[in-house]
Amino acid sequence: MPAAFFLPPQSNEALKENIRLLAGCTAFIAILGVIVALTQGIVVSV
Amino acid sequence: MVVLAIPVNYVWDFVVEGTATAMGWWTYDPGIGPVLEWSNGGRITLLWTIGIMCTWPNLIAYWAGKPPVRGLNHFERFCRLDRFTIPKTSPHMSSVRDAPGGVALAATQAPLTKQQEFGDYLNHEATIPRWRFELMRLGAWYIVFQVSFFVFLILPLVIMRCATGADSPYIP
Numbered sequence: 001m002p003a004a005f006f007l008p009p010q011s012n013e014a015l016k017e018n019i020r021l022l023a024g025c026t027a028f029i030a031i032l033g034v035i036v037a038l039t040q041g042i043v044v045s046v
Numbered sequence: 047m048v049v050l051a052i053p054v055n056y057v058w059d060f061v062v063e064g065t066a067t068a069m070g071w072w073t074y075d076p077g078i079g080p081v082l083e084w085s086n087g088g089r090i091t092l093l094w095t096i097g098i099m100c101t102w103p104n105l106i107a108y109w110a111g112k113p114p115v116r117g118l119n120h121f122e123r124f125c126r127l128d129r130f131t132i133p134k135t136s137p138h139m140s141s142v143r144d145a146p147g148g149v150a151l152a153a154t155q156a157p158l159t160k161q162q163e164f165g166d167y168l169n170h171e172a173t174i175p176r177w178r179f180e181l182m183r184l185g186a187w188y189i190v191f192q193v194s195f196f197v198f199l200i201l202p203l204v205i206m207r208c209a210t211g212a213d214s215p216y217i218p
Contacts, residue, residue: 008111008119015123021108025101029202032097033209036079039093040210044082 051100059096078206094206102198109190116169125186130179131170 009015066072067088074081079094109120118128158166165176172179 006108006112008115008117009123010117012123012128015120018120021105025105025198028101029098029198032093033202033206036094036097036206037210039080040078042080043089044080044092046082046084 051104055096055100059099060090063090078203078210098199098202102194105194105198106191114167116167118170121186121190122183124190125182127179127182127186130174130182131172134169134171 067074067090068084068086070086070088073088074091074095075089077089077091077094080092081089082092083089109124111119118131122128
């Protein structure tokens with residue numbers, strides 16, 4: 001990923017990328033939530 | 047995220063929370079999702095808390111922007127603070143020192159304060175009093191932190207606590 005990607009946006013136009021970013025984060029948490037709900041109650045003892 | 051956020055979060059969480067739960071300093075009772083239980087009964091969650099911490103801190107770090115930050119970052123643009131700025135038109139102060147004769151000029155120039163140095167580095171100027179603009183920046187950071195924290199951490203936690211029935215008697 002280019003270093004410029006991490007720099008602050010140069011204009012308000014660049015804020016549009018946040019739509020995909022937020023959608024990705026929401027999807028990640030939702031998928032994680034489903035996995036967690038399905039594995040609820042599993043206890044690994046050490 | 048796969049290369050850095052998830053491995054770093056897991057290592058950090060297992061060093062800190064792993065130690066704390068193994069020593070009995072705190073525990074997850076009952077814990078959301080699969081848990082690891084130490085011999086003393088202390089529990090650490092394996093997926094949920096570590097998983098959701100892989101998103102919010104990274105979002106915040108990305109929105110804050112990697113230095114050098116010369117313009118408005120995501121927080122400030124979300125709150126439309128660009129309405130109170132104009133692009134800087136005056137020459138960059140440091141360029142004066144680079145100009146012919148700049149050495150002599152620099153020798154007589156009073157040292158810049160930290161605030162002047164910071165302002166000199168920015169690519170914009172505030173159209174309102176600086177103190178007011180800085181206060182608005184603080185507000186913008188505060189609002190984005192609070193709203194995103196609520197949406198990406200608090201809300202998923204509460205939803206999962208209700209959905210999995212992993213309600214704790216310690217949390218009303």
